[in-house]
Amino acid sequence: MxxxxxxxxxxxxxxxxxxxxxxxxxxxxxxxxxxxxxxxxxxxxxxxxxxxxxxxxxxxxxxxxxxxxxxxxxxxxxxxxxxxxxHLVGPDLAGPVLMAYGSADQRDTLLEPIRTGEHLWCQLFSEPGAGSDLASVRTRAVPTDDGWVVDGQKVWTSGAADAQYGLLLARTGGPGHGGLSAFVVPMNLDGITVRPLVQMNGESKFNEVFLDGVLLSPEALIGVEGQGWAVATATLGRERLSLGSNAVGMLKALEEITAAARSRGRLGDHLKAGVTDAWLGVWLLRSTWERAVAEGTEPGGPAFSVLKVISTTTYQAIGDLGMEALGLDGLTSELDEPLVDRMLVAHAQTILGGTSEIQRNILGERILGLPREPKP
Incomplete structure (x- = not known):
């Protein structure tokens, strides 16, 4: 490398x-x-x-x-x-967006607290009816004499319960990409309600966020009105940069699985074959990641869509292997059992950070030249 x-x-x-x-x-x-x-x-x-x-x-x-x-x-x-x-959102998403599209005042006021950890940010993009298809966002920001009034709902918002600021995608115009704008939202404003979502593993990293008559100042707009889609696309993909480092955790997980199975007398031929396949998958992930990094591929490029698909399928396979290694113990273990926790978290991997279906569409359209996905 x-x-x-x-x-x-x-x-x-x-x-x-x-x-x-x-x-x-x-x-x-x-x-x-x-x-x-x-x-x-x-x-x-x-x-x-x-x-x-x-x-x-x-x-x-x-x-x-x-x-x-x-x-x-x-x-x-x-x-x-x-x-x-x-946290991912401030340094990797909000920071670069503010540098590219934000005003001088936004950059001078907001960037340094992100770098030092004073401010935690959340990403107010996904909605109950607009997750993978962000062009369908319905949260609306209406202009007033004093700025903007925002009404809508967001979901799967990581870190919102503790965030000082949110990066909001809202509709300021008509349907489609051109009707979207981006805003900086102080999360302590009146009208913002955050409800943590309890995950299968007992954690609450995700949240629902309700915005009811939230008043934003004119200075909250990032860039110009209607530039939201450009802002949104600029934020996507960077979380995939660390996919290769995920291989470190996966290899540790395979060691834990092997030890758990051996201690329970469950390390039979079927489990050995599964661990071997997963081990090969981890090294395939790492080698592909190394090649993409060595070529200087940007994190939002198609190569990282390949990495996302490999990573999620391998992670889920490792989660299933962990339960096989535990046997009946997996049904009675507490949520803090690492192999049980990993299996539960694995179910979300093909959804978070861009669904596997979306990644395959990107690869089919941008790399293989297949026809674009029909729009309803």
Missing amino acids: STDLAFRSEIREWLVQAPRPAGLHDYGPTPTPDDVQAGRAWQRQLADAGYACLHWPRDRGGRQATVAEQAAFAEECALAGVPRQF
Whole structure:
């Protein structure tokens, strides 16, 4: 892998000596409410050491890191068992969007608190009737003499219960892409109600968000009216950058599965074959990721759609293998049993971050040249 070995060595050395805030663990792209305090303290340490928001320009506190350097950092954090950043949305989605489309005041006011971990952001995109098809967003922002009035509902909003700001996609015009605009939403405004959604594994990373007559100032608009689709497409894909680092966790999971099965006398030929297939899948994922990173492929490119499909199917296969290894113990184990938790979380993998169906459409249309998906 064409990664600067000196940079990787620097990261590894820092991670060895960096103190861990109490309760810190690798919680993935989104902290639970219980993880927020430790995650925020960890982001502050990353910022002080120059490892926060690596891809940001230097004049905004980043390192203008290459895709390969960002990937190396993600992998080394996974190996060390720590998150690569406080949360996905602020550094990877909202920050770059504000730099590309935001006003000077928005950039000067909002970027630095993202980098230091002071502000947690959420992404107010998906709705009950508009998840994969964001062009169908119905939340509406109506212009007034004093700004905008927003009414609507969002769902699957990661981190909304603890967020200070939201990146909102709302309809300001007619149907379709051209009628959408993007806004900065302070999450403490009157009219905003956040309801946590309890997941199968007992966590509440996702939320419903209701916006009832929420008043936004004129300065809340990002870019110009009608530019929301450009803003939305600019935010998608970056979470897939860390897919290769997921291979670290998957390999650890296969070790846990093998140990659990052996201790229960369940490591038979069928399970051995399944673990072998999954092991090959993990290395296929990692090799494909390394190739995409080495070629400098941007995280929103089609290569990362391939990675997303491989990652989710492999993750789900590993979840099923864990339950096979546990046998009847899997039916009576508590939710904090790692193999049970992994199986429960695996069910969401083909949906979050862009469904597998959408990824296959992207590959079929952009790579294979197949006809576009018919529009209803």
